[in-house]
Amino acid sequence: MLEHMPTRSRLHVPAPPARPGQPPDFSYLQLSPPGAVARPETTASWRDTLPLATGLIRVLDDAHRAVGPWNPRLEAADLQVGLRHMLLTRLFDDRMVRSQRQGKLSFYMKSTGEEAVSVAAGMALQPGDMLFPSYRNQGLQVVRGRPLVELMCQLLSNTHDMCKGRQLPVMYHSAAANLFSISGNLATQFPQAVGWAMAAAIKGEEHVAATWTGEGSSAEADFHHALLFASVYRAPVILNVVNNQWAISTFQGTAGGEQNSFAARGPAYGLPGLRVDGNDFLAVYAATRWAADRARTGGGGTLIELVTYRAGAHSTSDDPSRYRPKNEPEHWPLGDPVERLKQHLIALGEWSDARHSALSEELDAQVVAAWQEAVTHGTMNEGPRLDRDLMFDDVFKELPEHLRRERELLRAELAAAG
Amino acid sequence: MLEHMPTRSRLHVPAPPARPGQPPDFSYLQLSPPGAVARPETTASWRDTLPLATGLIRVLDDAHRAVGPWNPRLEAADLQVGLRHMLLTRLFDDRMVRSQRQGKLSFYMKSTGEEAVSVAAGMALQPGDMLFPSYRNQGLQVVRGRPLVELMCQLLSNTHDMCKGRQLPVMYHSAAANLFSISGNLATQFPQAVGWAMAAAIKGEEHVAATWTGEGSSAEADFHHALLFASVYRAPVILNVVNNQWAISTFQGTAGGEQNSFAARGPAYGLPGLRVDGNDFLAVYAATRWAADRARTGGGGTLIELVTYRAGAHSTSDDPSRYRPKNEPEHWPLGDPVERLKQHLIALGEWSDARHSALSEELDAQVVAAWQEAVTHGTMNEGPRLDRDLMFDDVFKELPEHLRRERELLRAELAAAG
């Protein structure tokens, strides 16, 4: 494949099934038929959950019906809410990428194709549960009702930015909505979520913590620490690995997915590991709910692998056509989460193409309106700017003398520069 | 058990089965009958090794016979060599602890009760295989024929110390004998061993790397990194976790051993995980050999958990009677490795109590003689001392200007102090 030098090397180097110019190939993916995987009681021993770590929990079948023991039997109204959240997430993402292209944002990362991972999980949890997202969980922000304007102001680092201009775009947070601050450092939130859950247990509170990371990031030490501490202290935590097959240019095989599933790491530590169709809204909802119920009733943590696909670029700095076939997304065997939930609702007689178009238009208008409002609070290059003095706040709770002095120096410097 | 404040806490806190004053209890330990566990081919898929991760590979039965498929069928002469190495290790340890008590050494750590872990593994490997030991693998030094005097000079940080006085006692190394330098930082050698093995594979060499760490240390990030890299690149490496039930005062349950075996971490990454009776010389030998053969023939890495018991104190700074029943060692169900191999040889008609006593005396005399020689090269407080200038060497390959200057300053300082 590569025109490289002759080698005596016996090193095994995982390779993706297809590189640019080659036909996409997802035959490596182990799929279970919809409805085929058993659903143990939430009180079951982790030993009785072993098949779930390599099977694939699926609810929606090819005819768009909900089948099997994991069917969460949601009301149509709830499904419609889920669809709305996912669609809003997608439209928001699309608009923001366009804004970045137009030079209005320094950077953006979208979650296209992975909306169910966040939205279904978010809906399966309770408001008091604490979420520790990664940068690709905007659906959680949407589910928790964060106003789009607020999210956009963060993206713009403008005068209404919740981060006061300190973070890269997409690194949202909301203390009120129990959405933890997103870190640029991969996987660090994993043991933090476990610690939060340990504290909930220590205080005798019944909230659970949930956290998400990419399959690539699961290679970091923090992933191991989180599984270990969750197991040792039976912390009420849900540890989600979003296996979207890619980590920038690197295939999931390089992250350790070649030999076994990521979910299988759970049982190794005595935690249930659930491997879930991440593009199946109902499956994600059901699995999250199972893990949350288990945690809330003292059963401890669960590892969930969400099998999905990063349909877009890693970020606005990335061009995936350099490292994977251009048409790979079209061959992803588990479809599109929005489309699948839409078809399910149509099959239930609770939705239609017309309603979908109307909703789409409504939501897109909402996004556009929010953007128009957000930019009035400033953009990268225009309009009001955050007060520069803010730069020195929040390093410590109270401004120490040395930062007070630096604040003065900066004022002097700006004055001198004119 | 503890007279602590009332708590609403739901946190699960692992506790050892017995604390001082309570009756020892090893009922938590999952044991398989000797010979009961199947032995797959070394070319088997890791999937076909799953039962080995929770069963216990044992060869010696209660009647001291070697039974079952893991019997390595060693010659009596080899068994006698193994017995000699184990006995020498034990006598060496005992003498060194006494020397520490007499103030001749600053510190010591013995391996009593765990001699088979090192000696049998060391014998199952080839001289070209690179060993990355922990501080409790003195048996490896013995197997590889490191002269006792040399080891003692390290313990004494004297003029013949291979470490030139830089390391705490027991942190030996030998480039010639392929024994890697021992680190005071736990588990760091684990990914290093994998990297060494990757390099062997890259260069097309057939040597394997082997490394050891305690079950407590397996909590460190490096353990996870090692398993992951070993799996991804199918590195020819043997990763050993010595589960001696204790990490200083901390029980193996706190390290994650309560819910599942340590060996079970292997299959999670797609590596065979073998759980082995670490006090059964034959079982350790056979398991190591299996893993080495597998690695040498391109099968990649193996995780081996050696189930054993730390019969002594953690180190000369430790007093285990503060945290575990004084008589716990006597209740350890898997016996003593030296005694068991001795009885096996006697059962084979290849050994006797008399020969054992004679060997003991011979080896002890050897230790005493070595000590007498070692101290002539200096002790902590007496005799010749290493040249102080050595302190500045080997920070870099060549002495840089700033260290040359510091060497002068130290000379001046010592001169001034008289």
Next chain:
Amino acid sequence: MAKMNMIQALNSAMDIAMARDPNVVVLGQDVGFFGGVFRCTDGLQRKYGEHRVIDTPIAEGGIIGAAIGMGVNGLRPVAEVQFADYVYPAYDQIVSELARLRYRSAGDFHAPVTVRMPCGGGIRGGQTHSQSPEVLFAHVCGLKVAMPSNPYDAKGLLIGAIEDDDPVILLEPKRLYNGPFDGDPNKPAVPWSTHAKGEVPTDHYTVPFGRAEIVRAGTQVTIIAYGTMVHVAEAAAQALKLDAEIIDVRSLVPLDVDTLCNSVCKTGRCVIAHEATRFAGFGAELAATVMEHCFWNLEAPIQRVAGWNTPYPHAFEWEYFPGQARVALALKAVMEPK
């Protein structure tokens, strides 16, 4: 008031903090049933339960990661790292997370975590039980960093740290755990009970961050030191019969620049002493700051006394340690420059 060594003082600090606030929890390796390898947490688990004094796996990164999450959920975790030499596996969680959480979330989240760790040499610990990594924390904005030189300060700083809403790194010079140490390993050990700072209130009090202490007033030269080196400096100055002003920095971040610089501007001479490796050590910051503020008053170049730029070797502990002789040479150099 009671006689306490530094271990007892630290223990008392945690005891008082735990009694006053049910959200204070202690976690670390061997801290629970056993009471810590240096016995700083002795008795706390028996008193407050195994849910508030938690034995952890040997994973410093996991300990700090979990402590951050606990802090976010309203607890005040006090994490022990068994030796400062073993803090590096937790360095990412400390630098990238603990130190930055408040800033990156614009004050909406914070984790009031205290990280305790024994540091420094002098107990024959060799290269991995003797390090003084304070500058590796001092450079990272968002952390408060302190190193006490005596039981009184140790207790007051630790209570203050636990009650502080900012993260604090507390480095405890283990050679001082049982008594003051003037750098001479051949003298018989002196217990804290013979020292004024071994007299410690049994109740609650705090030693404020950001305030250095003038341990001894003087006119001829200022010695700026912290941890073990405070005692070594005192002995060295005394041996030379110098009327030295000796300042114990105590709080490295925030730094009490005024106390330091007022003294040097007054004496015109300055020696800075720490046990850590010299190159790019905290002494460099002290020297640069003092030089900037006191330039016109300085009568000699500022001298730094420190560990050599090598690891701390087992066999050469006392050749590495910046003892009285090294301090004396520096004092002579500033008293009679060139």
Next chain:
Amino acid sequence: MAKMNMIQALNSAMDIAMARDPNVVVLGQDVGFFGGVFRCTDGLQRKYGEHRVIDTPIAEGGIIGAAIGMGVNGLRPVAEVQFADYVYPAYDQIVSELARLRYRSAGDFHAPVTVRMPCGGGIRGGQTHSQSPEVLFAHVCGLKVAMPSNPYDAKGLLIGAIEDDDPVILLEPKRLYNGPFDGDPNKPAVPWSTHAKGEVPTDHYTVPFGRAEIVRAGTQVTIIAYGTMVHVAEAAAQALKLDAEIIDVRSLVPLDVDTLCNSVCKTGRCVIAHEATRFAGFGAELAATVMEHCFWNLEAPIQRVAGWNTPYPHAFEWEYFPGQARVALALKAVMEPK
């Protein structure tokens, strides 16, 4: 000779080292098929195979741990950390292992690992894509540390690093990858092809460690800088029409004390500039050293110019960055002290 930007120069260095020595291997996240997120390893895997240019899991600690083992087994690994901000998970393996292996084994083992990492701000990377952690390595004995300011030095230092038997940390100011940058983000970008140091030999050469470069000779004041700040310093001095001597430190460890101090002793005035956070930054070591050696020649206190003691905020990148205005104020302060 060829025109190269810094990316091409680094790429050429690795290409040459790999061609000359089959034991040189490159590893890191996205370095293989993709050629690195900054494209520094572009084409190397195609040329040398996936067994020598290795895509790794996202585990900086694992990467360096494995690289050490490879180094012990005779390879010369060049590890890329995708951003310097993400090196902390590997900090333990670097500090406790890579830096100390030769010392603790008395020279019997060593690992000739080179760790490359893009550092610094100026590309709108926010607080986790802009850090300059050089002092966190400079303080650790056993590591060589360098930061180039131009393509010529980048290539020469990297080849030297790979061939060096000591471990080397190479920090690459990413703002300089495509062109020199004088600190003014509003000016049109300038490519390296317009700069003398963008003229790079296509063949093998090395830039020695331990040697600073006098970028511009001058008499009135010495500016000591490295990385991006070399260019900012030049522009600031020029704007003020000062006859400044500008020194590019290049090699932080070992440090070329003589070149630095000879210059300051000559000019009597010194400004030190780096992008990293000021407190306990590498500038403190430079200031302390220069002060010690040049005390009697100094006509004004040494000024440090640096990033503020805050993280690097996304919205205030240019207020954080120590640009020409900040350098100018420092220059004025040393030229007209008090």
